[in-house]
Amino acid sequence: MNTPSIPEVTNAESEADKTGEKMKIILNLARDLNQFCPVRDVVHRISDKWSLLSILALGTHGTLRFNQLKKEIGDVSQRMLTVTLRNLEEDGFISRKIYAEVPPRVEYKLTEMGQGLMEQTLQLADWANKQLPQIIASRNKFRNLR
Template sequence: MDRMSVEDALFPGCPIRNVLARIGDKWSLLVLYTLDGAEPMRFGALRKAIPDISQKMLTVTLRTLEEDGYLTRSIYPEVPPRVEYALTERAKSLLPHINGLIAWAIENMDAIKGERKASREV
């Protein structure tokens, strides 16, 4: 599904499909989690904190999160220009749910890995 076009033909007003289409990718939750509790971060600091994300994907992810109001982008008129990203109140209200998902994943990961291994052996 195209991340920028999130309306489903059968269920155009479905809020969960709409939200998950935007934050359910490989990087969005990780970017939100990385910004949690941090002072505003610059692009380079985010890249260092998430070393396996490409510059292009970080740029696309930040734009998408900004468009949906999960983060703010502040530009400072300096040479070179300084740009910082910070979570909005909307994103902060999502974080307890992300943290719950992380806790669930930690609790269940060994069992999930065991099931995956067992299904490959069949």
Template sequence: MENKEIVTDKNFQNIFELANSSRDGICPVRDIIARISDKWTLLAIYALGGYGKMRFNELKQRIGDVSQRMLTVTLRNLEADGLVNRKVFPEVPPRVEYELTSLGISLMNQMKYIIDWANENGEEIIKYRESKLK
């Protein structure tokens, strides 16, 4: 799709009209995009989508440099939005597992396009960044 086609696509324009008209209220597009577009949310969804059900420390290890507090907040938000299911097992010590819900899986399926795009264009973007630093 060319940029000219995007500009003339009324659907894109309608999204921004809706977002701008509901700034004082909750705009689904702004609210949801803000929630799912942060680094830790994307990585948590990506890890759960790629590896399946995981315990907290396993997920933390897969993601890497996320703090325990940040991962906890991220998982709570994902659970509150219905994207992640948290299951507590009545054991001592308690065992907790996280997995994507069907809604989370549908988001992961959409994220795949962005992930593929990033993989395909990563080198070019890095070259642009490096050229701007010189």
């Protein structure tokens, strides 16, 4: 008896198909700017350097007070850090605990969702570090062509 052979789908092909489907969804959502696009919304919110640096600092050190976090990040202004922390808290990436003391003490830490974002950010940072020599070479080549 002759049975038809079923083509074997490799794991790489399966992953490529999944990635392709995800990209179609993202691009279709992004086409209509009047429609809400969750990817665009979240990336817009976390893509500034202060948000990512805040997430990484809290992920590295756990719970930090405002001035400790400001010192850890470096050249961020007090106002910018305040706005950043409010946005991250509003989106559920960090939690803020206020202690009724004089002066008031406020501590920030990552939520479970913030921890997940930090893990994704570390993957991006790892990729960027590995690609840095190639990126610098490409930039230099581009500048020399102008």
